[in-house]
Amino acid sequence: MPSDDRLIVALDVPNALDGLKMAETLGDTVGFYKIGLGMLTGGGLALANELKADHGKRIFLDMKLFDIANTVESAVRGLAQFDLDFLTVHGDPHVVSAAKEGSAGKDLKILAVTILTSMDRSDLDAGLIKSGDIPDLVAERATTAFEAGADGIIASPQEAAMIRALPSAAGKLIVTPGVRPAGADLGDQKRVATPAQAIADGVDHIVVGRPIYNHSNPAAAARAVLAELT
Numbered sequence: 001m002p003s004d005d006r007l008i009v010a011l012d013v014p015n016a017l018d019g020l021k022m023a024e025t026l027g028d029t030v031g032f033y034k035i036g037l038g039m040l041t042g043g044g045l046a047l048a049n050e051l052k053a054d055h056g057k058r059i060f061l062d063m064k065l066f067d068i069a070n071t072v073e074s075a076v077r078g079l080a081q082f083d084l085d086f087l088t089v090h091g092d093p094h095v096v097s098a099a100k101e102g103s104a105g106k107d108l109k110i111l112a113v114t115i116l117t118s119m120d121r122s123d124l125d126a127g128l129i130k131s132g133d134i135p136d137l138v139a140e141r142a143t144t145a146f147e148a149g150a151d152g153i154i155a156s157p158q159e160a161a162m163i164r165a166l167p168s169a170a171g172k173l174i175v176t177p178g179v180r181p182a183g184a185d186l187g188d189q190k191r192v193a194t195p196a197q198a199i200a201d202g203v204d205h206i207v208v209g210r211p212i213y214n215h216s217n218p219a220a221a222a223r224a225v226l227a228e229l230t
Contacts (some may be wrong), residue, residue, distance in 0.1 A: 004226050006199065008060055008175070010034040016043030016050075023051055024212050029222045032085075033208055036062040049082055060086035060175075060207075069098035076102025076110070086111050086175070088154055091141045092136030098150035105201055108151060110171065111171030112145035114138040117156040117178030123223035135159055143168050157203060164202030179206040194230040 009030045011019040016039070023080075025034065033051055035044045051057040065072050072089065075098045079087060083106075086184050089099045091112035099110045115124070115138055124134070138159045143166060145153060152173025155163055160176055163169055176198050198206050208225055215221035 003028060004229060005058060006034045006205055006229055007222065007226055008032040008034050008205050008207045009212055009222065010036065010062075010207050011047070011213070012038055012176070012209045012219055013037055013213060015039065015044055016047035017048045019044075020050065022218065023055065023057065025218050026212075027219065029219050029226070031056075032058040032060065032205070034060040034062050037064065041154055045082070048084060052082070052084060053159075059084040060088075060205075062088050064088050064090060066090040066092070066095055069094050072098040073102040076099065076108075078102075080106040080108045084108060086152075088113055091145040091150070092155070093144050093148040096145050096150045110150055111147075111152045111154050111173065111175055112141070112150040114145070114153055114159070115210040117176075135162055139163065139166065142166060152204070155199060157198035157206070160183070160193075160198060160203045161201035173204045174202060175189045175205045175207065176203045177207040177209075179208055180209040195225050199229055 005029065006089040011022060011033050013019050015023060019039065023190055035048050048059045048061060052059050061079060065075055071093050074113050082101045086109045087097045088111045093116050096110065096112050103110055115134060121134060138155055139162055142153045142163050147170040152175055153163055154175050156178045163174055179193060179198050180194055212218050212221045
């Protein structure tokens, strides 16, 4: 049975060997994987290339790049040569524009981070982020990122319906971490929703990690998430 690529499984495991073992455990159940910054020094890029080239999986490289425009453009140009599918950058317009320049001519989709799903208003205050309700700030960051050329947005599922309703969101991707199956532990996530609710609110892809890879039967856990999407 073909996999449902609306589910992206986060391989937030210590190293590439563990990641490959988990992908083999999940088998044909999962066709799309996220490889993040935490695995970068553990062979993450090598794993991304192996899963893509040798196993036919789609790959979301979650690097959340942020730097001056020239550095971002150079970094993205280097990453784009690997024929991966999604790459995250911070949603600041100069970062998004530079990333799009770096990915020119490639199929790599640039996804802009709005506000991390592990953060709430107190976290933003501690980081000296301007005042305002989180949904309003997310909508503002999403709009400016779309205007800068982002192919999609990373946002919490609680803001998905609002983003989907933005005129500038037409034809754009919405990818949401912070998705937890019914009854799952929230971990460090603060703005969450179930898989079914996220999809109903206009999300294109949900990202689920710990509820799957920490489960005693990861393949069964992935199938349970997929069952919530139907």
